[in-house]
Amino acid sequence: MSLEARGVVAGYRRKPPVLTDVSISVPAGTIVGLSGPSGTGKTTLARVLALLDAPRAGTVTIDDQVATGTRFAVQGDLRGSVAMLFQSPRASTDPRLTLRSIIAQPAEVARRPVDVEGVAARVGLTPDLLTRRPYQVSDGQLQRACLARALAQEPRYLICDEATAMLDAATTATLVRLVEAEVAAQGVGVLLISHDEELLAACCSQVSALADLRRAPVQR
């Protein structure tokens, strides 16, 4: 039971690939850390693993099942099995929606029932916040809502892409503890991407540097 990338090559449009032959495994029920400086392809790998972007070569496997497409073209039983928490909660929420609608949206799109109050309580959002819009809450509260949105999809795997980089130390600690609680309670597998190596060391069972996951392309 794991989320795996094998031999992934990926990059932007026609430019040379930023990822060449990268492999990583995120076992269910664990937190795996991924570190590396800015601009080395951490987010590209996250988007490939979340089935948002297709790799040029290589495969993404979810619980031993190879993903055959991206986004809505993913086969039905894998769709929604990987959720993502982005760096900027402001950039990843619709400013016109209330937090309640933001949290419910992915489940509604998938026509699944969703217990917004229950999942909001799990991430420590009080009910009075659910009627507010993003500009009426802090970054920390909005990132909690984004975590609730991710959990409402009942994902098997969660990818946190620098999800705490914009948050202060106190809010970071709160968010990381919430993610740990979900790992323990639901057996979710988490890939935690951060340039904060102290943070990764404090909460991950295993930490990889992106540079170490990469093999040089075979010379012909």
Place this chain on the structure above:
Amino acid sequence: MSLRVENLTVRLPLPNGSVVHAASDVSLDVPRGTITALVGESGCGKSILASAVMDQLPAGARRSGSITVTTPQGALDVFAGEPFRGLHAALVPQSAATHLTPVRTARSQLDETITTLGSPRTSDELAVRVGLDPSALDCYPHELSGGMAQRVAVAGALAGDPSVIVADEPTASLDRALTDRVLGLLRECADDGAAVLLITHDLASLVRTGVADRLAVMYASRLMETGPAAEVFDDPWHDYTRDLLGALPSRGLHPLPGSPPQLTDLPDDCVYFLRRPETRQSGGPTALVQVGDRSYRTLREVA
């Protein structure tokens, strides 16, 4: 060549009738040649202090107290209306990449700053001072990395050889290597004689680099504790400082209970007891108690 904030209180009235308590009776000294770091959670009122020092408070703000910049020519009241921005006190903004004008090169913006201030410096000279290759100045802001753009912003702040430099979250969303470079740059500015006020929520970098000489901890518009940074990190005297430091990954990643308070319509005294009821330093009239070169907020003794 120093910055002195005395009993600064800032209130921002909102259209709906409520009032934001942005700063409450804040007093802070930043002597020349030193870095004072002002830390606290997001939304505690740190940045409003930067706006106040630059006399750029939002329109309609009510303020009392004073802010004085001491320059080689004498003391200067920042609220007196004399031009001082860039010349005597300069701001390094958060997220320089969005602060720079996107349609002009870094060089043309630096040159304009130099001309406006009547500074004898050249843009190449400033670039070298902040560790940038002068050729990088011919780039447009979107062609620069976050760390390079931040260094352009520091170069702009240095153009007028200011006595006081205020840096508002200068390392937000930079990775560790770039953070260390920007903090190192501020350290050099202080070593050259400037008084630097560093506003940041990135405690981990402060602990790691030891760049700050003094630390001031803010919670819900009030200072909770001040003192030499190394001593406060080793032995915090206020419960809030201890809680904040305990949240660091290197110190156990302990979350604080609850959420940071909204600053709208705060009561007239410290509200930390609402967050941590067991504290014995909040929950009534409080005052900052000075002990040697440190101070901390605690309940006022009833005579």
